[in-house]
Amino acid sequence: MDFDDTPEEAAYRAKVRDYIAAHRGELMSVSEGGRRAVDLDAAKQHQSLMYDGGLVGVTWPKEYGGQGGTQMQQAIVNQEVAKAGLAGFIGVIGLGMCGPTVIAHGSDDQKSRYLGRLLRGEDVWCQLFSEPASGSDLAALRTKAVKTDSGSWRVNGQKVWTTLAHVSDYGILLARTDPDVAKHRGLTMFVVDMHAPGVTVRPLRQMSGVAEFNEVFFDDVEIPDEERLGEVGDGWRVALTTLMSERLSLGGGGTDVGTGLDAAAAHVAKRIGELPETRQALVRQEFGRQYAASLATRYTGYRQLSAISKGAMPGPEASAGKLAGTKTGRALADLGVRLLGDEAVYAITAEGDGRWQNSQAGLPGMAIAGGTDEILRNVLGERVLGLPPEPRADKGMSFNDSLRIGASE
Numbered sequence: 170m171d172f173d174d175t176p177e178e179a180a181y182r183a184k185v186r187d188y189i190a191a192h193r194g195e196l197m198s199v200s201e202g203g204r205r206a207v208d209l210d211a212a213k214q215h216q217s218l219m220y221d222g223g224l225v226g227v228t229w230p231k232e233y234g235g236q237g238g239t240q241m242q243q244a245i246v247n248q249e250v251a252k253a254g255l256a257g258f259i260g261v262i263g264l265g266m267c268g269p270t271v272i273a274h275g276s277d278d279q280k281s282r283y284l285g286r287l288l289r290g291e292d293v294w295c296q297l298f299s300e301p302a303s304g305s306d307l308a309a310l311r312t313k314a315v316k317t318d319s320g321s322w323r324v325n326g327q328k329v330w331t332t333l334a335h336v337s338d339y340g341i342l343l344a345r346t347d348p349d350v351a352k353h354r355g356l357t358m359f360v361v362d363m364h365a366p367g368v369t370v371r372p373l374r375q376m377s378g379v380a381e382f383n384e385v386f387f388d389d390v391e392i393p394d395e396e397r398l399g400e401v402g403d404g405w406r407v408a409l410t411t412l413m414s415e416r417l418s419l420g421g422g423g424t425d426v427g428t429g430l431d432a433a434a435a436h437v438a439k440r441i442g443e444l445p446e447t448r449q450a451l452v453r454q455e456f457g458r459q460y461a462a463s464l465a466t467r468y469t470g471y472r473q474l475s476a477i478s479k480g481a482m483p484g485p486e487a488s489a490g491k492l493a494g495t496k497t498g499r500a501l502a503d504l505g506v507r508l509l510g511d512e513a514v515y516a517i518t519a520e521g522d523g524r525w526q527n528s529q530a531g532l533p534g535m536a537i538a539g540g541t542d543e544i545l546r547n548v549l550g551e552r553v554l555g556l557p558p559e560p561r562a563d564k565g566m567s568f569n570d571s572l573r574i575g576a577s578e
């Protein structure tokens with residue numbers, strides 16, 4: 170990959186920078202976006218303003234309100250947003266996962282009703298996959314959708330760790346519609362109205378102090394058949410679209426995980442002089458090690474981007490980017506907090522925005538979300554290195570039979 174921008178990319182980068190600079194005062198910063206209670210209206214306004222500048226839905230097709238741009242342009246936007254210290258989008262789950270799933274599997278009616286509002290930040294979306302007894306083994310989920318006489322679906326069950334469910338208008342819901350076939354084959358995907366009767370959302374507080382994910386309960390929730398995404402029983406294939414998009418949005422792609430390398434370098438440069446000389450050498454070594462590891466992750470992400478820009482889809486090797494990026498991001502956040510010394514205790518006031526503490530408390534979650542470190546190692550071992558697969562006790566069994574022998578417990 171050529172690391173310098175082509176003339177077209179440089180022109181695009183300049184356009185992005187100019188727009189951000191011109192609207193800097195109206196856009197939300199990382200610290201405002203990371204507050205304990207995000208101002209929902211302000212977060213929506215932030216996304217809407219970025220949309221007006223063509224900086225949201227960069228790779229989405231034009232016919233659905235996107236920019237029809239390249240992954241490279243998306244990477245440029247990500248880099249410039251990070252450099253400017255801007256907050257992420259309230260539509261992060263919708264833009265990264267739900268929207269691409271609706272584009273790939275939704276009806277024309279669903280696309281016209283949902284995608285434009287999602288892009289502009291008018292509706293917030295969530296992804297209702299994980300359950301108390303199925304996270305890594307997602308296909309073992311138990312939330313049931315049963316067809317009623319009127320042709321609609323009645324849903325009962327519980328989801329958990331649902332990011333942004335407490336502010337969401339819609340979600341994509343993976344549910345079991347047939348327990349008598351193998352677990353991957355009895356699933357169906359739906360769009361669910363999060364304000365429908367029978368949907369209860371309970372926030373869960375994280376160790377960072379924020380409560381951005383939730384438990385969601387479904388009690389006799391009615392979903393019209395028109396809100397099915399894809400065919401009945403084809404939910405696993407539909408979910409793979411979501412997970413593939415998630416891999417792309419979490420998998421590195423050349424952006425740093427955590428607070429960003431430039432910010433880390435500036436922080437070390439500012440603070441190191443306050444330490445005794447003997448400790449300075451240790452900090453330099455630790456920072457150098459993590460800096461080099463982060464650059465390796467960044468460039469591996471660029472290699473992936475090059476492949477994508479030539480039309481390839483991210484394969485299982487993309488798991489390496491998230492695995493390595495999370496590890497170095499966590500190490501840099503730890504170093505950042507240690508450099509704050511006692512000030513770190515005064516949390517949000519330290520360095521003005523508490524970004525080091527937030528990263529340190531938030532990144533362990535990144536090592537779980539979208540595939541835990543252990544699962545990603547399994548993927549790399551089995552599908553990239555060709556090592557023997559793990560034993561699967563429920564292989565070839567119906568979901569109900571696997572419950573009976575306890576293979577999906």
Ligand SMILES: Cc1cc2nc3c(=O)[nH]c(=O)nc-3n(C[C@H](O)[C@H](O)[C@H](O)COP(=O)(O)OP(=O)(O)OC[C@H]3O[C@@H](n4cnc5c(N)ncnc54)[C@H](O)[C@@H]3O)c2cc1C
Nearest residue numbers: 296297298299303304305330331332534537538539541543
């Ligand atoms: C910040 C955050 C946001 C999230 N947002 C969402 C969301 O919006 N929507 C959603 O649906 N879910 C969401 N999740 C849930 C996430 O997808 C699950 O937490 C994840 O898939 C792991 O599932 P689990 O928590 O049930 O852990 P389990 O699958 O029960 O795993 C427990 C432990 O066992 C290990 N383990 C499990 N199976 C294996 C194996 N085969 N080999 C080796 N080790 C194994 C795991 O690595 C882990 O350490 C989020 C999670 C986090 C942390």
